[in-house]
Amino acid sequence: MEMKQLEAFVAVVQYNSFSKAADMIYLSQPTISAHISSLENEIGAQLLIRSTKAVYPTQTGKELFHRAKSILALRDEAISSVSRIDRELMGEISILASTVPAQFLLPEIITAFQKQYPRIVFHIHQAGSQQVVEGLLGYRYDFGIVGTSVNSRCLLTVPFYHDRLVLIIPKSMPVNKGAMYRDLPAFLRQQPFVMRGDGSGTRVEMEQLLYKQGISVQNLNIVAYFHDTQSILSAVSQGMGISFVSKVAATAYEKTGQIKVYNLEQQAFTRQFHLVFKKEVVLSPVQRVFVTYLENYFANGNIAVYSEQRDCR
The missing domain is CATH 3.40.190.10 (Periplasmic binding protein-like II)
Known part of the structure; x- marks a missing residue:
């Protein structure tokens, strides 16, 4: 078993393709195929499932993949420790x-x-x-x-x-901060709300935050769902409604005056x-x-x- 064989095998699994693997490690596709065949012959088991669309590891291939990556990492670590030129x-x-x-x-x-x-x-x-x-x-x-x-x-x-979810509001929307902080649930229910789509961490954290305020998603006046933060920021800046986003994401829009940003202070949710x-x-x-x-x-x-x-x- 040679390092070049392991490098070829790891590349094929990572890119699910012989041709992409060949491009990434600067070998020809026939050379990649030869390395894989030699490795399979030496181990005595099929390592890859070849289909017309992609290449996938067998169970034996999965087990070898993790060990191969560790072997290559240890090789690189040995070289690095000797050279000491980070x-x-x-x-x-x-x-x-x-x-x-x-x-x-x-x-x-x-x-x-x-x-x-x-x-x-x-x-x-x-x-x-x-x-x-x-x-x-x-x-x-x-x-x-x-x-x-x-x-x-x-x-x-x-x-x-550490990040924090903040409430973002269109620049043109008048807000009575005192009233909003005194009864945040009522304020949130009254406004058009731009919601994050399913599958995002922000959506999960937003729902938990709303739950702490005694609000379910069904109580909101949701006007649109977007599947990325940038679209939500753009929608709120255009006046579509209010929403919660990551503070680090809201910073640029706040600095340019496109939205208003409110930290919820004691009610803030950090992640x-x-x-x-x-x-x-x-x-x-x-x-x-x-x-x-x-x-x-x-x-x-x-x-x-x-x-x-x-x-x-």
């Missing part, structure tokens, strides 16, 4: 993130990160929080980022950023964004550097703690 680290990191971190957190974080590590390239993909966890349990992404708690024995989580990755994976030097950087990026007193649940099957 700035020269090069590689790629793939992240599947929910809407708010993908659109409003990661651009800032990655820009700052690449000033120190300019040879590390990121592939950012966006999905709802539920889809992030499901996607991470597959094989294409190194990390996930979500704004809700993760209940999986297969995953580790690193909390790295934490988490970096998530597979428990059994050994982090490569590139991945480990990113995790450490993310833990220390926000200087607001947050301390990231690994949360591990064992017995993943």
